[in-house]
Amino acid sequence: MAEELSLPENPVAEPPSGEDRQRLLSHERHARILDQLAVSGSIGVAAIAAALGVSDMTIRRDLLELEREGRLVRVHGGAMLAEAPASVAMDSEEPRFDARLRRGSEAKAAIAACAAGLVSSYRTAAIDVGTTTYLMAGHLREADHLKVFTNSLRVSTRLDGGAPEVYVAGGRVRPEEMSVWGPTAIAQFEKLWFDVAVLGTSGITAEGFFDYSFEDTDMKRVYLRRSGFRILLCDSAKFQRMSLVQVGTLADINLLITDAEPPSRIAAALAAARVEVRIAPPAAGH
Template identity: 35%
Template sequence: MLTSQRKLILLDMLKQDGKVIATAAAAALDVSEDTIRRDLRELAREGLLQRVHGGALPASPAMGDFAARQHIAIDDKSAIGRAAAHLIQPGQVVFIDGGTTSAQLVQHMPQDLHATVITHSPSVAVGLSTHPGIDVIMLGGRLFKHSVVNMGAATVEAIRQVRADIYFMGVCSVHPQAGLSTGDYEEACVKRALSAAAGETIVLASPEKLATASPYQVIPLEELSGLVTVASVPDELLEPYQQRGIAVHLA
């Protein structure tokens, strides 16, 4: 069998089963595990899947930069932002992540809401600059242009001085086994610090992020309080989160 044919079969397995197990794929294709692992590495370099221990998971289409992600699932993100905004209670201290879905959350925050928002996203801060009842605190650091957020040691140190009620997290990928993950190591560190400093962590997950994986884990699923997505997501995709006691909010 040609390498190209074998790779197509592996991608079909991934599409059908939502994962590729290297040992099972090697047996099914009558080749060595080393051959399968090499194929998976090459497919990962092409951005067609995400390598994990023992095999591969679907890669997230949300790995592009901020500008590219603005054109993905626009209606879904708007609905998610609206639903998430109604989870904020008056007087709360809220961490809001950067990202295109967070931008929608900001747009849908009620004008009569009084709360404090702490963010490392210049876009979120500017989006709330005309909101009459929201106090905005900016976390400094080096601007990570890919995601338009501040990052680095100064950002993490500032986060450690705060105890927020809730953190609205944006990530590239949400998966029952791989947890929450993203495409940049330092960005994952900042998100992890925000989660640790909040009473609750709620992830904003448009459908293309579900059941996918990215290179750097932020937190395991057990540390997640809630998930906001759209009602059109199939029940079988949401069931693993509900079984773990994670509150699923449908927009």
């Protein structure tokens, strides 16, 4: 009698282990993240975490892994698509004030007028050095409720005889820029709190915004630390330009006023940092 054969039952697949399941979920999340990036160009951590039903920390780990693979670039609060690095120009020398004032004069006039319309609604304003902030000050001469704090002797002169109260930091003067800097100036303004700060810049990239000098940068950072609302003025000729010192990241500002739409890489970084972008209309007479 033939020996009875015992056939195995139909095999049932073992459920994946926790590690395998996690790997599968990670793969799915990565695909969804990249799909969303392809549509919008940028994503926020909180939004994609909510859409996928996972924690912000999980998404941050996913973004880190995808960045290591070269699939995306992390920015403050999210990520944007990786792309061929846009060329960034390096300005090694600071042009003279008069030369900068003539360069892009129409754009700067438009930005200055737009910024003044916002700043005039506040009670206390810190105003940085620079050509566009200098032009903006000329629009504030009738703002009799405004107190202006500045380290720019040019700004203070522009407002001389006008309605605002003007307070100038004490310290050492940079002759060409006519800006005040040093530990005394910093200590004075560190004790204050401003409703709004208006900063100029030598250039802006997706990584942040820049200035030519260490001395003026120290005061810019005081304004950033000690202000409730922070406005950056930057004409479009300064997009994709950098200089000696990075003042801060895009997340350090609340509003960018410019004369044209930023290039896609900067625009995505601004959106991820939740920075409002306002395009100034042409100024009257230009």
